[in-house]
Amino acid sequence: MEPFNQHEGKVAVLNRSNVDTDQIIPKQFLKRIEKTGFGDVLFYDWRYTPDGKERPEFPLNQEATQGATILLAGHNFGCGSSREHAVWALRDYGFRAILAPSFADIFYNNCFKNGILPISLSDTAWTGLTPVIRGEMTRLTIDLPHQKIILQNGESYEFPIADYAKQMLLLGLDDIGITLRYQQDIDRYELNKRQPYQRVYGL
Amino acid sequence: MPKTLFDKIWDAHVVASAEDGPDLLYIDLHLIHEVTSPQAFSGLREAGRRVRRPDCTFATMDHNVPTDHPKDVKDETARLQLDTLKKNCEDFHIRLADLDSQEQGIVHVIGPELGLTLPGKTIVCGDSHTSTHGAFGAIAFGIGTSEVEHVLATQCLWQVRPKTMLVEFHGKCAPGVTSKDVILAVIAKYGVGFGTGYAVEYAGEFVAGLSMEARMTLCNMSIEAGARAGLIAPDDVTFAYLKGRNYAPSGADWEQALRLWRDMPSDDGAVYDAVVSFDVSEVEPQVTWGTNPGMGGSISDVLPRPEDCAHDVERANVEKALEYMGLEAGTTLLGVPVQHVFIGSCTNGRIEDLRAAARIVQGRHVASGVRAMVVPGSKQVKQQAESEGLDAVFQAAGFEWREPGCSMCLGMNPDLVPAGERCASTSNRNFEGRQGRGARTHLVSPMMAAAAAIAGEFVDVRTWLDREEAIGFGTIQPA
Numbered sequence: 001m002e003p004f005n006q007h008e009g010k011v012a013v014l015n016r017s018n019v020d021t022d023q024i025i026p027k028q029f030l031k032r033i034e035k036t037g038f039g040d041v042l043f044y045d046w047r048y049t050p051d052g053k054e055r056p057e058f059p060l061n062q063e064a065t066q067g068a069t070i071l072l073a074g075h076n077f078g079c080g081s082s083r084e085h086a087v088w089a090l091r092d093y094g095f096r097a098i099l100a101p102s103f104a105d106i107f108y109n110n111c112f113k114n115g116i117l118p119i120s121l122s123d124t125a126w127t128g129l130t131p132v133i134r135g136e137m138t139r140l141t142i143d144l145p146h147q148k149i150i151l152q153n154g155e156s157y158e159f160p161i162a163d164y165a166k167q168m169l170l171l172g173l174d175d176i177g178i179t180l181r182y183q184q185d186i187d188r189y190e191l192n193k194r195q196p197y198q199r200v201y202g203l
Numbered sequence: 204m205p206k207t208l209f210d211k212i213w214d215a216h217v218v219a220s221a222e223d224g225p226d227l228l229y230i231d232l233h234l235i236h237e238v239t240s241p242q243a244f245s246g247l248r249e250a251g252r253r254v255r256r257p258d259c260t261f262a263t264m265d266h267n268v269p270t271d272h273p274k275d276v277k278d279e280t281a282r283l284q285l286d287t288l289k290k291n292c293e294d295f296h297i298r299l300a301d302l303d304s305q306e307q308g309i310v311h312v313i314g315p316e317l318g319l320t321l322p323g324k325t326i327v328c329g330d331s332h333t334s335t336h337g338a339f340g341a342i343a344f345g346i347g348t349s350e351v352e353h354v355l356a357t358q359c360l361w362q363v364r365p366k367t368m369l370v371e372f373h374g375k376c377a378p379g380v381t382s383k384d385v386i387l388a389v390i391a392k393y394g395v396g397f398g399t400g401y402a403v404e405y406a407g408e409f410v411a412g413l414s415m416e417a418r419m420t421l422c423n424m425s426i427e428a429g430a431r432a433g434l435i436a437p438d439d440v441t442f443a444y445l446k447g448r449n450y451a452p453s454g455a456d457w458e459q460a461l462r463l464w465r466d467m468p469s470d471d472g473a474v475y476d477a478v479v480s481f482d483v484s485e486v487e488p489q490v491t492w493g494t495n496p497g498m499g500g501s502i503s504d505v506l507p508r509p510e511d512c513a514h515d516v517e518r519a520n521v522e523k524a525l526e527y528m529g530l531e532a533g534t535t536l537l538g539v540p541v542q543h544v545f546i547g548s549c550t551n552g553r554i555e556d557l558r559a560a561a562r563i564v565q566g567r568h569v570a571s572g573v574r575a576m577v578v579p580g581s582k583q584v585k586q587q588a589e590s591e592g593l594d595a596v597f598q599a600a601g602f603e604w605r606e607p608g609c610s611m612c613l614g615m616n617p618d619l620v621p622a623g624e625r626c627a628s629t630s631n632r633n634f635e636g637r638q639g640r641g642a643r644t645h646l647v648s649p650m651m652a653a654a655a656a657i658a659g660e661f662v663d664v665r666t667w668l669d670r671e672e673a674i675g676f677g678t679i680q681p682a
Binding site for chain 2: 015016017018020022023026027028030031032033034035045050074075076079080081082083084087102104105106109110113114162163164175176179180182185186189190193194197199200201202
């Protein structure tokens with residue numbers, strides 16, 4: 001997984017709350033058995049008309065957002081279905097960070113597995129980002145080691161992130177690899193805690 | 204220290220803890236389906252890893268399955284996905300309920316009915332409605348595909364312990380009101396994000412009086428409130444449901460299981476991070492009017508006016524939703540015509556849901572211009588319904604009687620609602636485009652859906668019931 005350290009990039013603003021994963025990637029694209037190639041169909045129904053033309057009013061179709069790598073959205077982003085295809089689509093499109101006042105749990109977890117940094121914005125940070133929401137500023141710098149969002153005018157806002165999640169992103173770690181280091185703990189747990197109940201809980 | 208049901212199960216499954224970090228949680232049951240697993244198996248192959256506990260893993264086919272002729276999958280990408288699951292299960296020695304199996308059905312319907320879902324288990328699946336299984340007193344939650352791969356490889360998951368919330372229901376439901384209406388009313392009142400970060404335990408006299416099917420509907424919709432999991436303490440109703448199921452323990456093992464399970468309910472004095480009290484006696488039949496499950500209300504409610512909204516974002520959301528749904532602020536849904544009715548899904552595709560709908564349908568006929576379908580949640584549900592003659596009731600009334608699968612809940616198979624048309628649906632999500640691009644979904648209970656099919660428009664099902672007929676849906680019949 002590609003590590004995340006500092007990132008500077010263009011921002012796309014999707015000022016809606018409760019953006020669900022059905023909107024991020026509609027069901028007809030979930031039938032593929034690969035992880036790649038979802039970027040073109042990201043936000044499909046919002047981005048394209050039924051005959052496949054771009055909707056000019058949708059943020060990702062506007063000149064100013066071309067090449068955006070940071071997405072700024074409303075609260076409860078990524079609610080609904082657990083489909084990780086939503087995160088694959090955002091990553092494949094080019095997004096490295098998603099900023100929102102709050103996220104749905106499963107989506108939030110899925111981001112870290114794919115090198116995307118989800119940032120939960122405090123009220124202060126959300127208000128501070130007003131020039132970005134209004135389009136007066138178009139770029140941001142994200143500093144993960146210092147947990148800071150830096151505006152073009154030099155103002156900066158801190159953001160929270162759990163330490164283990166931060167390390168995963170900084171180092172680009174594969175967490176299965178990490179867990180396999182706990183092999184002995186898992187063996188011991190199975191022997192001591194699961195084995196006695198095998199006849200109750202075993203398939 | 205007194206512990207909650209959630210704490211007891213969680214603590215019993217901690218394999219290791221990272222310092223100031225998440226716990227490594229052991230997973231007892233991993234359920235798998237065709238849509239969210241292929242990339243996980245590819246990951247295992249690329250890394251040369253095996254499945255640690257194939258015996259704790261169970262797969263089924265549900266999302267892509269055509270419900271007219273299940274084995275005639277015309278969509279090539281869907282067929283490839285189903286074939287890929289079969290191959291993966293063969294290569295990694297995982298039990299699969301494929302389309303030939305009598306155990307096949309929607310993953311959240313078959314888990315409980317096969318007795319795979321048991322009190323005290325930790326259960327995961329690459330599907331957000333895994334919260335359903337919490338109805339048995341299990342910690343059950345949906346995961347992404349990377350986590351599916353992680354569980355396949357290690358039988359464990361790193362999880363941050365969520366906060367706990369107790370939702371205590373008071374009062375008794377009015378006739379014609381089901382647990383579906385109650386959970387929709389809760390989400391309408393508190394919003395689609397109120398459970399985020401929490402595992403929610405449902406309790407109270409109302410819950411104790413519910414059948415397992417009705418409890419599963421309640422826990423199923425927990426995710427629509429954003430909750431990580433929904434749980435209900437196991438009791439005699441739970442045990443009666445499970446006894447004798449295919450994979451449930453039997454004989455002396457059953458007795459050992461009962462001793463374990465009876466100790467599981469939350470201790471007196473256990474502390475929750477949040478407590479919500481909710482009176483069910485005032486709940487009326489619910490219908491959603493908008494584009495998320497929280498945008499709903501009672502059937503007779505007046506639809507919100509954007510100008511009455513306190514905040515700009517909320518006003519924009521209401522405006523957008525009403526426009527998408529083709530509805531006018533200030534009107535009601537009573538009398539609004541529907542073109543489609545869908546009875547099924549992991550929320551309301553169980554035998555009791557079909558019985559409730561059939562009692563409304565009996566002796567009546569679907570209105571002209573309405574396409575109505577019943578999709579049983581599993582092969583077992585279908586067989587049971589047929590043995591009770593419910594298929595005949597539905598078909599005589601003009602309903603299509605289909606084969607099991609997720610079907611029109613999300614339209615990954617050919618069961619879609621055309622753009623601009625309206626569907627009364629017993630499923631769980633009314634997101635834009637969920638049942639088809641431009642489709643307008645209204646979430647309702649099975650009884651409300653059945654009544655809408657007959658009337659050709661939304662009606663208050665309570666006006667169709669005499670008191671005697673109404674009592675007993677979703678509740679335990681007095682002995």
